[in-house]
Amino acid sequence: MVTINATLNSSDDTSGVESVVLTSIISNQPDSGQSDIQANFGTAATSFSLRAEKSRIYTITYTATDKAGNKTV
Template identity: 65%
Template sequence: MAAESQNGSGAGFGKRGGYRSGIASVLLTSISSNASDRDPNDIEAEIGSAAASFRLRAKKSRVYTITYIATDKAVNQTVRTIAVTVPHDQSEPQFHTEE
């Protein structure tokens, strides 16, 4: 049997050796803000959980940095971080995706 790619699709051999057969967990590890005047209610999230949704205060020009860590069954880990920016001009909804 040939090992498949390391991109999380299908089964294969992980970089730490041993047989791996998919994702074991995906955890929200942090959410931070660039605001110096941060209110405790700006971020409502269950850090350390598998949360796929959370609440962020949409205050002008604020940038939130969100980090998840994914672990497969062979204990290989990948960390992914994304920045969410609240636009200064909130008159029109703006949606941006990055490839």
């Protein structure tokens, strides 16, 4: 497992940013059954752990919500 520290930059010129949350992390490989992804989904977490293997590619998704309720991934 390796610890990943994401850097996020979000802005909204009109209403401002209300929140940015970790929505999902998916891998191109099936789960090994050994907790390949260790993360606090649904939170503002920018640090999480992933199984490090040469053949694994992860897609990390955050959802930003502005103060007007608009969301973007």
